[in-house]
Amino acid sequence: MGHLTFLLAAVGSLLPFPSAATPLDKRAAVDTCLSKLKVPVLTAGSADYVQALKPFNNRVTFKPAAYAVPKTVEDVQNAVSCGSQNDVKVTAKSGGHSYGSHGLGGEDGHLIVDMRNFNSVTVDQAAQTAVIGTAGRLGNVATALYNQGKQAISHGTCPGVGVGGLSLHGGYGLISRSKGLTLDNILEAQVVLANSSVVTASPTQNPDLFWALRGAGAAFGIVTNFKFKTFNAPESNLVFQYSLSPSSASQLSTIITALQDFTRNSQPPELNMRLFLSAFTTFSGVYYGTRANFDKVMQPLLTKMGIGSGGFAQITEKNTWLNTLTSFSNGPLEQPAVYDTHETFYAKSLMPEYLSPAAIDALSKYWEKNARNLNRAWYLLIDSHGGANSAVSSVAGDATSYAHRNATFKMQFYDRVYNGNYDPSWQSFLNGWIGNITAASPGVQYGMYINYADTGLSKEEAHKAYWLKNYDRLVQVKNVYDPKKLFTGPQLVGS
Ligand SMILES: Cc1cc2nc3c(=O)[nH]c(=O)nc-3n(C[C@H](O)[C@H](O)[C@H](O)COP(=O)(O)OP(=O)(O)OC[C@H]3O[C@@H](n4cnc5c(N)ncnc54)[C@H](O)[C@@H]3O)c2cc1C
Numbered sequence: 001m002g003h004l005t006f007l008l009a010a011v012g013s014l015l016p017f018p019s020a021a022t023p024l025d026k027r028a029a030v031d032t033c034l035s036k037l038k039v040p041v042l043t044a045g046s047a048d049y050v051q052a053l054k055p056f057n058n059r060v061t062f063k064p065a066a067y068a069v070p071k072t073v074e075d076v077q078n079a080v081s082c083g084s085q086n087d088v089k090v091t092a093k094s095g096g097h098s099y100g101s102h103g104l105g106g107e108d109g110h111l112i113v114d115m116r117n118f119n120s121v122t123v124d125q126a127a128q129t130a131v132i133g134t135a136g137r138l139g140n141v142a143t144a145l146y147n148q149g150k151q152a153i154s155h156g157t158c159p160g161v162g163v164g165g166l167s168l169h170g171g172y173g174l175i176s177r178s179k180g181l182t183l184d185n186i187l188e189a190q191v192v193l194a195n196s197s198v199v200t201a202s203p204t205q206n207p208d209l210f211w212a213l214r215g216a217g218a219a220f221g222i223v224t225n226f227k228f229k230t231f232n233a234p235e236s237n238l239v240f241q242y243s244l245s246p247s248s249a250s251q252l253s254t255i256i257t258a259l260q261d262f263t264r265n266s267q268p269p270e271l272n273m274r275l276f277l278s279a280f281t282t283f284s285g286v287y288y289g290t291r292a293n294f295d296k297v298m299q300p301l302l303t304k305m306g307i308g309s310g311g312f313a314q315i316t317e318k319n320t321w322l323n324t325l326t327s328f329s330n331g332p333l334e335q336p337a338v339y340d341t342h343e344t345f346y347a348k349s350l351m352p353e354y355l356s357p358a359a360i361d362a363l364s365k366y367w368e369k370n371a372r373n374l375n376r377a378w379y380l381l382i383d384s385h386g387g388a389n390s391a392v393s394s395v396a397g398d399a400t401s402y403a404h405r406n407a408t409f410k411m412q413f414y415d416r417v418y419n420g421n422y423d424p425s426w427q428s429f430l431n432g433w434i435g436n437i438t439a440a441s442p443g444v445q446y447g448m449y450i451n452y453a454d455t456g457l458s459k460e461e462a463h464k465a466y467w468l469k470n471y472d473r474l475v476q477v478k479n480v481y482d483p484k485k486l487f488t489g490p491q492l493v494g495s
């Protein structure tokens with residue numbers, strides 16, 4: 001033994017405590033427990049395991065302590081019990097689309113409970129309700145709802161996203177301004193709690209849990225299925241897209257100012273739309289009404305935005321519901337059993353109630369100076385989320401734990417590469433953009449959307465921005481249902 005090695009060994013033996021086993025060291029114990037209770041697992045190193053660990057966001061990967069793939073609710077209960085007995089954090093995974101790979105724990109060492117086998121859709125057409133398994137992917141869910149009596153729910157645009165993560169934290173899409181968020185349409189949920197019991201959360205059963213699940217669900221248990229209120233799928237919809245080409249910061253400011261004013265004050269609930277700013281810029285959406293009414297509603301806005309009649313427009317009328325969804329899905333709605341689509345990116349969000357002229361000016365100037373000519377596949381997506389006539393804003397701020405009822409816009413800042421790795425230093429591009437907007441808005445606490453999880457936020461920043469004034473009440477509910485913090489992650493409630 002060399003002198004240095006000997007010295008280190010001697011010092012090590014004098015340390016007061018042996019180093020604690022890390023969660024990854026507990027793999028064998030958790031696997032033994034799962035095996036004893038006959039919970040199906042993916043074995044580390046198998047092809048299925050390697051596939052399962054590929055997150056939607058290639059940039060953010062984690063190593064679990066163990067990987068369960070339950071088939072029954074009892075399997076889920078047993079998996080939760082194995083995590084609890086071995087003091088290993090437990091994380092549910094549905095569609096695996098979290099930007100921060102929160103479905104893989106958001107850090108190493110979790111027991112992942114992959115809910116892939118819970119994906120059925122059963123409609124009660126007379127009651128206009130549907131029971132939907134948590135891991136159903138949106139495209140498959142929309143198709144199944146439609147095939148069982150032409151029913152629909154309000155949900156996001158990407159057909160690969162899982163119902164679980166989307167519904168437990170928000171769920172904004174092409175009909176949210178008239179039908180609310182996905183979480184606004186949950187009637188009840190079946191949940192496995194940290195003590196392994198199964199409960200129903202609804203307005204009458206465990207109402208505090210029901211409140212917390214609708215906005216911050218990942219920290220409160222594992223939902224196996226949801227019962228949703230459905231509606232008749234609208235079948236004659238107008239889909240539109242205008243191409244824009246802002247040539248200066250001041251022109252972009254004019255567009256955003258007009259859009260903000262319209263969204264806040266006069267946008268009707270049957271109009272859903274977004275501004276997409278990137279190497280090319282579009283303004284697109286869906287109108288649930290006639291062409292004549294659409295023209296009447298849109299023309300004043302287009303004029304104020306400077307689009308006038310000169311902007312290139314693509315307008316299609318009489319789209320069925322599934323057609324409408326497909327117009328925004330970047331591919332077919334139906335999703336394969338093994339999902340294998342991935343991107344490599346960093347993203348941030350802002351949920352502003354109001355962007356002051358100075359904030360809009362800062363946003364536009366940053367675009368002109370730093371974004372417009374950047375040679376990466378970045379985009380800024382601005383959804384017209386709230387305002388006086390939006391169903392999202394008509395729900396009281398404390399009715400669910402979703403904290404952004406007053407947000408006029410839902411803004412997503414996204415920076416990706418198509419080949420190779422994302423250099424960590426590139427995060428300064430989006431951090432700088434948000435930083436300039438916030439610096440121009442002294443005293444404003446902007447909300448952020450956990451469904452666009454920003455891995456650059458500390459836990460304190462995340463808690464404040466994701467849940468705003470609902471955070472303290474969430475911690476109280478957490479202490480009731482999961483005092484030992486079995487369901488946790490770097491940014492979740494109580495972390
Ligand atoms: C391409 C793309 C497009 C998107 N489009 C939209 C959009 O249009 N509108 C919108 O609102 N959002 C959109 N999102 C964001 C999306 O809503 C979130 O990423 C969402 O959390 C993904 O849910 P998931 O089940 O697929 O992910 P997962 O990674 O499986 O889960 C996300 C989080 O939810 C938790 N969770 C999942 N299932 C359960 C469960 N059963 N019980 C308890 N906790 C659970 C996980 O632990 C994790 O914390 C999009 C995301 C992507 C990648």
